[in-house]
Amino acid sequence: MNRLFPPYEYIHILYCRHIKLTRIFNVKTGFLDNFYLVDYNNIMPFKEKYKHIAADLENRVKSARFRNYLPSQPELMKYYNSAKRTISRAVAVLKNKNLIIHEKGLGNRILKKNENPGKHPPVTIALFIALDFDCPFMYFFSFEYIRGLTRYCTRNNIAIEIYDIAKADLLEIVMRNFKNRRTGAVVYVPYVYNFNRSFIKKIKKMKLPLITIVDLPARYRQLISTVDYSNREIMYALSKKINHRFRTYLLTLPVQKYVWQRERIKFFKKFFPAGKIINNLNTAELTGTNFEIRYGYDLIKTNLEKISFPANIIGINTAIAFGAMNFLKKKKIPIPGQVQIFGIGNSDRLQQDLLSAMEMPGYKLGHHTAKIINENLADLKNGKIFHIRLHSRFNKGLSSE
Known part of the structure; x- marks a missing residue:
């Protein structure tokens, strides 16, 4: 006292x-x-005082007393009962030792053990993403992805430029920026997995690191880095959530055009060897969430006689599972008493606490994409390819026990 x-x-x-x-x-x-x-x-004399404060802060940083950032300057002034000049000098000591880095608008971030703020110059990420479309789910996903990407970039002093993928002239802008040494990496999020081969070819010719968020055909895997969720882990996790006394069915799309569809079917067969696959091959290819909800509704309606209740029903994506659940509710089949229903993919817009699903948050994908670029930029520029698989999470609704 x-x-x-x-x-x-x-x-x-x-x-x-x-x-x-x-x-x-x-x-x-x-x-x-x-x-x-x-x-x-x-x-205490000024020099002794700021050195004492710096030593105390260094000890607290190394012992993980602070979480991610140092307390604000006013908080430190109050805690150490010192002037602004004294605190500034003490914080500068920590900066010189590469213990912290100042992030504009956020404060002094504590650096990780192997993190070196001077290992590469500031980078600009060019994000090409679909923004003009009628699919509500993709619209929501895109903005969640952008939110995660920009949040990480803001915290780590990374500039970001966002381009609507539908604008054909944008590639010329990127090429011009690259000549000015502005663009350091390109993130490519195509609309409904429709890859623009010409775009990819030009970016690779410019020797820019290119990252996407979807499973790629084998011919692209050696050219493009990916950050995505593991379909193997998703099916394995679902195999632990189902009621094993029930027979299990997978509702699939009419055409298995994309890698993620084929992978989910492959791992369904692996982890559910006695399971059955249901689809309607006579249906035209679907686009958009609302069409897929209707397809799930009609698919379960058409094949109701083939399903042996009680049953586990897994939709290859959340929209199909949601459509199937709507039909079963209409038929007044007890959920989850006689049937448990599971989706795969983000269900925030659809779920309303009803549908259980393996969630694949767009925010997390965006955050980790920027993180991979920031921490591995030198390797990416030297041509190294990364394939990162993130962990999904199970979001329990009323459709499962």
Whole structure:
């Protein structure tokens, strides 16, 4: 506890640097008065004070007393009872030791052990993503993806440029920026997996690191890095969530055009060897969430006689599972008593706490895409290819026990 100094005649201060006890010399009486507890920082010279604060902050950083950022400057001034200049000098010591880095608008971020803020110059990420379409699910996903990407970039001083993939002239802008050394990497999020081969070819010719978020055919896997969710892990996780006393069915799309569809079917067969696959090959290829919901509704309606209840029903994506659930609710088949239903993919817009699903958040994908670029830029520029698989999460709804 701090106490005020005695009256003005107590002018000579003796202090010990290792204990916060001070004797006050009384010039009138010539005697040392009793010990007083005083503010250690108020009697310490400036150089000693900021070094002491810097050492204390360094110890707290190394012992993980702070989470991601140092406390704000006003908080540090209050805690150490010191002036702004003193705190600034102490924080500068930590910056010089590469323990922290200042991020504009966010504060002083604590660097990880192997993180070196000077390992590469600031980079600009060019994001090509579909923004003009009628599919509500893709619209929601795109903005969640952008939110995750920009959040990471903001925290790590990375510039980002966002381009609508539908604009044909945008590639010329990227090429012009590349000549000016502005663009460091390209992130490509095609609409419904429709890859523009010409776009990919030109980007690779420019020797720009290129990353996408979808499973690729074998011919592209050696050319493009990917960040995506593991279909193997998704099916394995579902195999642990189902009721094993029930027979299991997988509702699939009419055409298995994309890699993710074929992979989910492959791993369904692996983890559900007694399971059955249901689809309608006579249906034309579907586009858009609402069409897929209707397809799931009609698919379960057409094949109801082939399903042996009680049953587990897995939709190859969340929209199909949601459509199937709507039909079963209409038929008043008890859920989850007689049938448990599971989707795969983001269900925030559809779920309403009803449908259980393996979630694949767009925010997480965007965040990790930017992180891969930031932490591996040198390797990416040298041609190294990364294939990162993220962990999905199970979101339990009322459609499963």
